[in-house]
Amino acid sequence: MDRYGRLFIRASLVYLGLGAFFAIHMAFADHGMAQIRFLHVHAMLAGFMAMMIFGVAYHILPRFNAKAIRFPAFIPAHFWLANIGLVGMAGLYAAGAFYAGGAPRALFGVFGSMQALGMFMFIANIWGVLGDDRVPALVNTAAPATEAPAPAAKLDMAKPEVKLRPSMKIAEILDQYPQLEQALVDEGLGDLANPAVRQSAARVVTLEMAARKNGVDLYPLLARLEGRSLMKVSAAPAPAPAPKRNGFKRGDAPTLQTLIGELLEVYPETRPVIERHYGSSCFTCPGQATETVEQTAGMHGMPPQKILDEINAIIKNSI
Numbered sequence: 001m002d003r004y005g006r007l008f009i010r011a012s013l014v015y016l017g018l019g020a021f022f023a024i025h026m027a028f029a030d031h032g033m034a035q036i037r038f039l040h041v042h043a044m045l046a047g048f049m050a051m052m053i054f055g056v057a058y059h060i061l062p063r064f065n066a067k068a069i070r071f072p073a074f075i076p077a078h079f080w081l082a083n084i085g086l087v088g089m090a091g092l093y094a095a096g097a098f099y100a101g102g103a104p105r106a107l108f109g110v111f112g113s114m115q116a117l118g119m120f121m122f123i124a125n126i127w128g129v130l131g132d133d134r135v136p137a138l139v140n141t142a143a144p145a146t147e148a149p150a151p152a153a154k155l156d157m158a159k160p161e162v163k164l165r166p167s168m169k170i171a172e173i174l175d176q177y178p179q180l181e182q183a184l185v186d187e188g189l190g191d192l193a194n195p196a197v198r199q200s201a202a203r204v205v206t207l208e209m210a211a212r213k214n215g216v217d218l219y220p221l222l223a224r225l226e227g228r229s230l231m232k233v234s235a236a237p238a239p240a241p242a243p244k245r246n247g248f249k250r251g252d253a254p255t256l257q258t259l260i261g262e263l264l265e266v267y268p269e270t271r272p273v274i275e276r277h278y279g280s281s282c283f284t285c286p287g288q289a290t291e292t293v294e295q296t297a298g299m300h301g302m303p304p305q306k307i308l309d310e311i312n313a314i315i316k317n318s319i
Contacts, residue, residue, distance in 0.1 A: 002295065004075045008055030011083060017048025033095045046086050046115065054122060062129045064204060068127040068290040074121040081121070085114030138201070162226045166208035166218055173207065183225055188214045254311055256304050260296050263290035263311065269318045273310045277302055 022040035026033065062069055069075065088111030097104035106265070162177050170192040174181060184193045189210050192202045211218045248254075248262045260282070263270060274282055278300050282288065288296075297304035 002059065002075075004079050005055045005059040008051045008058065011079075012048045012051035015043045015051065015086075019043035019048055035096075036095050040089050042086060042090055046082075051082065054082070057122075057126055061126060061283065062290060063308075068126050071125055074125055078118040078121040081114045081118035085111045085116075085118065087111075089115070091293065108221070113174050140286055156211040164207065164222050164226055165274055166222070167206050167210075170207065170210060171202040172274065174202070180225055187216060187221060187224070242280070254308065254315070256294035256308055257292050259289065260291055260293060263293065264288065267318075269314050270311045270314050271305065273314060277307060 014112050019040055022036050022043060026040065029036075058075060081230060089108060092098065092108045092111065095104075097108045099105075162180065164173065170184070170189070174184075174193060181193050183305065186280070192205060192210055207222070208218055210216075213223050248258060248264050248266060252266075254263050254267070260274070264274065278296065282296075289298075293308055295309045296303040
């Protein structure tokens with residue numbers, strides 16, 4: 001977990017303890033109830049609940065949707081604004097500044113505005129990583145125009161023609177073509193066809209990613225799922241490889257700032273290092289598109305340089 005995601009969660013636990021302390025105070029004492037109630041409510045809501053949500057959202061949502069945070073510098077600023085603003089508001093309210101007017105009341109407003117500014121930073125970042133909820137078209141309009149249609153006499157009008165793309169999510173495939181569920185199970189992708197998984201991992205794992213994880217040749221798999229001739233698909237020219245982000249290519253030495261996804265694409269022989277330290281689930285995690293060697297090592301409690309040294313040792317022996 002990144003530093004500030006962890007700090008938000010730790011701060012939330014501190015505020016939970018303070019909220020419990022104020023609750024005990026209200027249970028046994030009658031004096032200062034207005035101040036104590038304010039402190040209790042804000043410690044629990046703006047402290048515990050909000051900061052727990054901030055920390056978890058910053059960690060989970062970019063990885064789940066495979067989208068990078070647009071304004072990473074906002075995250076530390078948000079942390080300090082939220083905490084300084086909350087402590088300042090609570091302290092001034094307890095001292096009676098809210099009802100005093102003048103400079104104390106204005107300062108109370110400044111601390112409240114700090115909290116609000118941090119929340120707007122959170123909105124700006126999280127809005128940008130939310131996935132697209134539009135329903136994709138049922139027909140792949142990008143299919144080659146030269147492909148000959150099946151003879152009319154052999155068309156089964158009760159079953160729509162299956163058109164798949166490597167970039168289609170597993171859940172998207174099952175939503176459009178539920179008849180393929182058993183076929184996915186037969187191909188060894190039954191874990192992603194599980195109804196309980198369709199609302200989580202299956203919505204971010206593409207057919208290409210699943211095939212790679214299970215060691216299945218992608219284009220023959222497409223042919224089998226579409227019910228088409230393997231010879232016809234195998235004769236089709238392979239698509240040009242996608243350009244590497246940041247220009248990382250074979251022959252380049254990975255660094256701590258190399259993206260895990262690029263590393264695995266350029267040097268697939270390094271997969272055993274990742275699997276040994278992080279587990280096989282990392283190969284279908286959408287976070288590999290945005291996380292570096294250093295970030296993933298930190299999230300799994302491993303020394304980043306140790307991971308990098310093992311990766312480079314394998315690359316050195318394979319070149």
